[in-house]
Amino acid sequence: MPFADVGEIRCDPERGRVFEHGWQSWSPTGSYRLGETPPRPADRNVQTICYRPETPVPDGVYQGEGLLAIDPGDGPVEVWSAPGPLEVPSIRARREGGRLVVSADGPVRHTRAADLDTALRDWAATTAEGHAPGAFPAVPPMWCTWYGYWDKVTEIDVLDNLRLLERHGLTADMILIDDGYEAGIGDWLDPRPGFGSLERAVDAVTGTGRRAGIWTAPFLAGHQSRLHREHPDWMVGGAHAGRMWDQDLAVLDVTHPDAAAHLVGVFRAFAALGITHFKLDYLYAGALAGRRHEDLDPVAxxxxxxxLVREGAGPDATLHGCGAPMLPSIGLVDIMRVSPDIAPTLHPRSGDISQPSQLGARLTGAAREFLHARWWVNDPDCLIVRPEVEAREEWAAHVEGSGGLRGSSDPVAALDAWGLETTRRLLTPTRTDPS
Structure with missing residues (x-):
C-alpha cells in the first residue's frame, strides 16, 4: 500500500520532538529533536538484519514501525499507531514549514495524551488487550555463555561456570547455552565437533536444580548448512535474510508441511533433553516477504x-524472543529483548547503534522500558561487568534500572571483586509490575 497523509501537527521548532518506535528488537528506538537525524542503517545488510528491510527511510523523514508519537512542545502529544499487532504500518512524518505532516502505508489509530510517557504506556496497554497475558510472573535470573565464550563455547566451559556460580553464591536459576554448540545455522540438533556433549551439559545443569536453556535462530538456514543443502524446497522463495557467519542466510518456510514438522521436531527433541528455556534469535527472518508454500502474509x-515452536517446546516452556518484530510477537513470547546487543565497548564500531555496543543497548532499552509487564518480560540484555568492559558501572546501573530479565554473561573467573559483588547483587527475579 502506498503512503497516504493521515494528519498534521504544528510544532515548536525548539521544543518539538518525535518518538520513533523501531521494527524489531535491534532497531533503534527513541525521541529526537526536530532537525535531528535519527539513527539509520550503516549498509544494506544491516537494513535487512536490524531494521525493516522493505521500507527504508527517505532522507529528512522520521519513521516509526507501528508507532510514531509527536510532542509539539506546547500541547498534548499526538500518537499515530497500528490498530493492533497483526498489521503494522510504517508511519512517517515530514517537515513542511512549521508543521509535521504524518503519512502511513496502512490503517492507523490517532490518539492524544498529556505527555510522552503517558502516551507510550497507554498505547502499550491498549495494544496488549486481547493479545498479551494479563499478568507476568517473576522470572528468575540466568547465566549465559555468549558474551564470555562467543561461538567457541564448550561443554567444559558450562561445567566450569556451574561450579564457580555455586562457589561464589551467584543465584542464576537458568543456564543458557548460546550460539556455538551447533554444527551450523539451521543444523540445531547436529553438534559442533569442538563443543562436546549437549546432553551431558544439560544433565549437569538440571542436576543442580537449575533450568537449562538453549539458543537457536529457528527461521534461518545458512547456505552452508545441511538443512539448506538437503531441503532447498523448504526455503521461502526470493527471501534473503542477510549475511552472517560468513554465509548468506535463507528463510525456513514454516507454511511448508514438511518444514513445519521439522521445526516442531527440533524443539521436541530439545525439550526431551530437559531444556525448558528457548532463546529464539534472528526472528526478523520469519517476517520477511517471499514466496511461501501457503499464501500467508509475512506477519501471519x-x-x-x-x-509451531511453542507446539514443539511445550506449553510450559519459556520462549525468549530476540531480533524479533515487536508488535507481531505480542502474546507469543514470554520474554523479549528490547534493545540491540550489549558489547564490551561503549560505541559500535560502525557508528550504527543497531549494532552491538553499550550505547545502543542503553538508548533503545531505556526507550522501550514501558513495554515491561505490558507485552512481555523485557530483556535489556545481559550484565557484563568484568574489568575489560568499558563504562561497566553505567551498564550495571542501566540493568539495575530495568524491571526485566537479569542475566549474567561474564565468565565467572574473569570477575574482579567489584564485578562479583555487583553480579551477586543484581541477579534477582524480574519485577511483576509494569514499568
Whole structure:
C-alpha cells in the first residue's frame, strides 16, 4: 500500500520532538529533536538484519514501525499507531514549514495524551488487550555463555561456570547455552565437533536444580548448512535474510508441511533433553516477504512459526524472543529483548547503534522500558561487568534500572571483586509490575 497523509501537527521548532518506535528488537528506538537525524542503517545488510528491510527511510523523514508519537512542545502529544499487532504500518512524518505532516502505508489509530510517557504506556496497554497475558510472573535470573565464550563455547566451559556460580553464591536459576554448540545455522540438533556433549551439559545443569536453556535462530538456514543443502524446497522463495557467519542466510518456510514438522521436531527433541528455556534469535527472518508454500502474509507466517515452536517446546516452556518484530510477537513470547546487543565497548564500531555496543543497548532499552509487564518480560540484555568492559558501572546501573530479565554473561573467573559483588547483587527475579 502506498503512503497516504493521515494528519498534521504544528510544532515548536525548539521544543518539538518525535518518538520513533523501531521494527524489531535491534532497531533503534527513541525521541529526537526536530532537525535531528535519527539513527539509520550503516549498509544494506544491516537494513535487512536490524531494521525493516522493505521500507527504508527517505532522507529528512522520521519513521516509526507501528508507532510514531509527536510532542509539539506546547500541547498534548499526538500518537499515530497500528490498530493492533497483526498489521503494522510504517508511519512517517515530514517537515513542511512549521508543521509535521504524518503519512502511513496502512490503517492507523490517532490518539492524544498529556505527555510522552503517558502516551507510550497507554498505547502499550491498549495494544496488549486481547493479545498479551494479563499478568507476568517473576522470572528468575540466568547465566549465559555468549558474551564470555562467543561461538567457541564448550561443554567444559558450562561445567566450569556451574561450579564457580555455586562457589561464589551467584543465584542464576537458568543456564543458557548460546550460539556455538551447533554444527551450523539451521543444523540445531547436529553438534559442533569442538563443543562436546549437549546432553551431558544439560544433565549437569538440571542436576543442580537449575533450568537449562538453549539458543537457536529457528527461521534461518545458512547456505552452508545441511538443512539448506538437503531441503532447498523448504526455503521461502526470493527471501534473503542477510549475511552472517560468513554465509548468506535463507528463510525456513514454516507454511511448508514438511518444514513445519521439522521445526516442531527440533524443539521436541530439545525439550526431551530437559531444556525448558528457548532463546529464539534472528526472528526478523520469519517476517520477511517471499514466496511461501501457503499464501500467508509475512506477519501471519511469522506468528505461525512461533506457534509451531511453542507446539514443539511445550506449553510450559519459556520462549525468549530476540531480533524479533515487536508488535507481531505480542502474546507469543514470554520474554523479549528490547534493545540491540550489549558489547564490551561503549560505541559500535560502525557508528550504527543497531549494532552491538553499550550505547545502543542503553538508548533503545531505556526507550522501550514501558513495554515491561505490558507485552512481555523485557530483556535489556545481559550484565557484563568484568574489568575489560568499558563504562561497566553505567551498564550495571542501566540493568539495575530495568524491571526485566537479569542475566549474567561474564565468565565467572574473569570477575574482579567489584564485578562479583555487583553480579551477586543484581541477579534477582524480574519485577511483576509494569514499568
Amino acid at each position: 507466517a511469522y506468528r505461525r512459526g512461533l506457534e
